[in-house]
Amino acid sequence: xxxxxxxxxxxxxxxxPEKLNAFDGxxxxxxxxSLKEAEKSSEVRCVxxxxxxxxxxxxEDLNANKGAYEGGKPVLLGEVLKxxxxxxxxxxxxxxxxxxxxxxxxxxxxxxxxxxxxxxRAASDKATFHEAFIKVGLAPDSGTSFWLTRIVxxxxxxxxxxxxxxxxxxxxxxxxxxxxxxxxxxLREEVTKISERLAKGPTRALGLTKRALNRAxxxxxxxxxxxxxxxxxxxxxxxxxxxxxxAFFEKRDAKFNGN
Amino acid sequence: xxxxxxxxxxxxxxxxxxxxxxxxxxxxxxxxxxxLIAALDDFDRDNTIRCxxxxxxxxxxxxxxxxxxxxxxxxxxxxMTGHFFxxxxxxxxxPKPIVGALSGFVLGGGLELAMSCDVLxxxxxxQLGQPExxxxxxxxxxxxxxxxxxxxxxxxxxxxxxxxxxxADEAKTLGLVSKVVPREAYLSEALxxxxxxxxxxxxxxxxxxxxxNKALEMGLSNGLDFERELFYLLxxxxxxxxGMKAFMEKRKPEFKGK
Numbered sequence: 064x065x066x067x068x069x070x071x072x073x074x075x076x077x078x079x080p081e082k083l084n085a086f087d088g089x090x091x092x093x094x095x096x097s098l099k100e101a102e103k104s105s106e107v108r109c110v111x112x113x114x115x116x117x118x119x120x121x122x123e124d125l126n127a128n129k130g131a132y133e134g135g136k137p138v139l140l141g142e143v144l145k146x147x148x149x150x151x152x153x154x155x156x157x158x159x160x161x162x163x164x165x166x167x168x169x170x171x172x173x174x175x176x177x178x179x180x181x182x183x184r185a186a187s188d189k190a191t192f193h194e195a196f197i198k199v200g201l202a203p204d205s206g207t208s209f210w211l212t213r214i215v216x217x218x219x220x221x222x223x224x225x226x227x228x229x230x231x232x233x234x235x236x237x238x239x240x241x242x243x244x245x246x247x248x249x250l251r252e253e254v255t256k257i258s259e260r261l262a263k264g265p266t267r268a269l270g271l272t273k274r275a276l277n278r279a280x281x282x283x284x285x286x287x288x289x290x291x292x293x294x295x296x297x298x299x300x301x302x303x304x305x306x307x308x309x310a311f312f313e314k315r316d317a318k319f320n321g322n
Numbered sequence: 323x324x325x326x327x328x329x330x331x332x333x334x335x336x337x338x339x340x341x342x343x344x345x346x347x348x349x350x351x352x353x354x355x356x357x358l359i360a361a362l363d364d365f366d367r368d369n370t371i372r373c374x375x376x377x378x379x380x381x382x383x384x385x386x387x388x389x390x391x392x393x394x395x396x397x398x399x400x401x402m403t404g405h406f407f408x409x410x411x412x413x414x415x416x417p418k419p420i421v422g423a424l425s426g427f428v429l430g431g432g433l434e435l436a437m438s439c440d441v442l443x444x445x446x447x448x449q450l451g452q453p454e455x456x457x458x459x460x461x462x463x464x465x466x467x468x469x470x471x472x473x474x475x476x477x478x479x480x481x482x483x484x485x486x487x488x489x490a491d492e493a494k495t496l497g498l499v500s501k502v503v504p505r506e507a508y509l510s511e512a513l514x515x516x517x518x519x520x521x522x523x524x525x526x527x528x529x530x531x532x533x534x535n536k537a538l539e540m541g542l543s544n545g546l547d548f549e550r551e552l553f554y555l556l557x558x559x560x561x562x563x564x565g566m567k568a569f570m571e572k573r574k575p576e577f578k579g580k
Contacts, residue, residue, distance in 0.1 A: 111534055293503055293507045293511075296506075296507070297504065297506045297507070
C-alpha cells in the first residue's frame with residue numbers, strides 16, 4: 064500500500080499489482096491504518112482510493128488460502144469479514160471527509176465492496192465490475208448486497224448477484240454504479256481535479272452531508288427530517304458557513320478552510 | 323461548589339452534573355460517588371432547580387466502576403462500606419426528575435447510573451452494556467433488576483450473560499433511550515428536555531415521577547390506588563389552580579411549586 068498527501072488529498076494506492084491488488088492480511092491492516100490517519104490529519108480533507116497496475120482490486124486473495132482449500136479445510140470467511148473488510152467499509156462510511164474511488168481497472172468481490180463504500184466513483188473506461196461471489200460459490204459480502212440494492216434497485220441487483228456477469232463501464236454509468244467514466248489515460252488527471260475541488264470545500268459541511276445521506280438511506284422520512292435539523296444546526300455554526308454566505312453577498316468564490 | 327471528579331453548573335431550571343474523569347473514561351470511584359451524592363443533595367435542596375441532567379463526555383458517559391480500586395476489596399469491605407450503594411440509593415430515590423445525557427461508553431456501573439435516571443437521551447455513538455461477566459462478576463448496582471424491567475428478560479439475559487454491548491439505535495428500539503441524536507446535540511437535547519420538564523409544576527412532576535416508579539414495584543390495583551391518591555392531592559396545590567386557569571385563559575401557566 065502506498066499513501067501520499069498532496070494539496071489536501073490523501074491518495075491511498077493498493078499496491079500489489081502482480082496479485083491484481085488482492086487483499087492479504089497486511090493490506091487490510093494497512094488500509095485501516097491509512098484511513099485512520101486520513102481521519103485524524105487536519106491536512107487531509109479528501110481521500111482517494113485507487114489501485115496500482117491493471118486492477119483496482121479483486122478482493123480477497125484466494126491464493127493466500129490455497130493451502131487450506133486444497134487440504135479440504137473450510138476457511139472461516141465470517142471471521143475474515145469481521146476482522147478485515149467490514150471495519151474498512153464502516154470506517155469509510157463514517158469518515159467525515161469525502162472518499163473518492165478512482166477505479167483504474169478490474170474490480171471484483173470485496174474490491175467492489177471497497178469501491179461501493181466510497182462516496183463517489185470515477186472509473187477508467189477499461190474498468191470492469193465483477194460481483195464474482197457466485198462464480199466461486201459464495202454469497203455477496205463486504206457491503207455489496209447493501210449498496211447494490213440501494214444503487215441499482217432489487218431487480219438489477221438480483222441479476223448482477225445471481226448471474227455474476229461482468230458489468231462494463233457503459234452499463235455501470237447507466238445504472239449509477241459509477242459517477243464518471245473517463246478515458247483510461249485521463250483518469251488520474253480528472254480524479255485529481257475532483258478530489259482537489261472537494262479538498263477545498265467546507266469539510267465540516269461535507270462530513271455532515273455524508274452523515275445525513277448515510278442515515279437517510281436506512282431510516283424513515285420523519286427520522287431523516289429530524290436528523291437533518293440537528294445536523295443543519297451544527298453546520299449553521301461553522302466558520303465555513305459564515306464564509307460561504309459572506310462570499311455569496313460579496314459575489315465572489317468562497318474560501319473554505321475546513322472548519 | 324468545587325469538586326474534583328465532577329463539574330456542576332446551573333442554567334434556568336436545570337442543574338447539570340458532568341462526570342469529569344476523562345483520563346479514566348469517567349469510571350466511578352469512591353470519590354466520584356461521594357461527590358455525586360453531595361451534588362444531588364445540593365440540587366435537591368435548591369428550589370430554583372427543578373430538573374437535573376447527568377452527563378459524561380462525548381467519548382464516555384461512564385465506562386463503569388474503577389476496576390483498579392475495586393480489585394483489592396474483600397467481600398467484608400464491600401458489605402461494610404456498601405461500596406456504591408449509597409449512590410444507587412440516593413439517585414434511585416431522588417425526588418426531582420433526572421435526564422441522562424449519554425454518549426460513547428455507557429458500561430457496567432455507568433449503565434446502572436444511567437438507568438437510575440428518568441429520561442435518557444443518547445448520541446448516535448453511544449454503546450451500552452453490562453460487561454461485568456467478562457471480569458468474573460455480575461452487575462451489582464441494580465443492573466439485573468433495572469435492565470430487566472426496562473427491556474424484558476430475554477434481551478437483558480443476553481446482555482448480562484454475554485457482556486455484549488448494544489448501540490444507540492438498538493437501545494432506542496428496546497425503549498431504553500427515548501431519543502438518538504447526532505453526537506453534537508446529545509447534551510443540548512438533554513438540557514432542552516430538562517428545561518421543558520422544569521417549566522411544569524414541580525409538585526405535579528414530583529408526584530408523577532413517584533407514581534411511575536411505583537408502577538415497577540406494585541401490583542396494578544395497588545398502583546392504581548396509589549396513583550389516585552397522588553392525583554387527588556394535587557388538587558390542593560396552587561399550581562393546579564394556576565394551570566387550569568391559564569388553560570382557560572389560553573395563556574402559558576406560571577408554576578411556583580406550591
